[in-house]
Amino acid sequence: MWLLDAKRRRACLTGLLCCAVLLPIAACSDRQDATAASSSSHPASSQQRGGACDDAVVPASRLPAKLSEKDMKAVGEGTIWFIAPQTDNWSDLLETHDGHLRGKFPLWVDAKTLPKVSVRRTDDTPGTGRAELTPTSEGLPGALPMGLDLPDPGCWQVTAAGREGQARILVNAR
Structure with missing residues (x-):
């Protein structure tokens, strides 16, 4: 014993x-x-590692109350958030139209002003894409639909920046 x-x-x-x-x-x-x-002044949901464009959705662990109440996944900080798709990759939101890659990438803006959005290639080929913000009748703060137009395949970084925070994602357009 x-x-x-x-x-x-x-x-x-x-x-x-x-x-x-x-x-x-x-x-x-x-x-x-x-x-x-x-x-980090550039939070990201995905990273470019060794030439590969990893656009996997990696949601933030802490979300604004309005997003967590709705049980949503999102990427960002402060007052600017990309609302994550239900799929595993940001590129799943893209479709091909007239030779361009287009998709709808919703934002959540917890401020009264529109964020500044930039779309640029991160691989060896220079280029810029276009983001079109289309506020709803409810206005801001709240959901902000954004259309993304990429001229060709590649690794694209989309950054939405406001006064208090920013959100950044990589999109592997194929």
């Missing part, structure tokens, strides 16, 4: 030691990730 109790004590001490070592590391890692995300 004493041997069993010793095994239990050793297992308990090992578990406590692991918790004492791993929890501060995880907390430190979470703090570094949060600091990096908040200090």
Whole structure:
């Protein structure tokens, strides 16, 4: 019986030691990730790694109350947010029309002024696309439909910037 109790004590001490070592590391890692995300002037939902255009939807963990109430996924910070599609990639929102790639990319703007939107290629070919903001009759703050027009395939960065925050995504137009 004493041997069993010793095994239990050793297992308990090992578990406590692991918790004492791993929890501060995880907390430190979470703090570094949060600091990096908040200090970054260009938050992104996707990244261009090694020449590949990764346009996977990576929603923010903290959303404005109005978006989280509606159980929506979004990417951004402050008062500007891209509302994420129900699919895995931003490029899933694109369709081909008259040789151009077009899509509807909704924004959520928690301010009374329209954001400035830029659309530019990030791969080796220079180019710009076009974004058209079409406010609804409800006005802002609120949902803001945006049409995106890309002249050709490639990796495109779409940035919406307002006075208090910005949202940035990559779109892998194929």
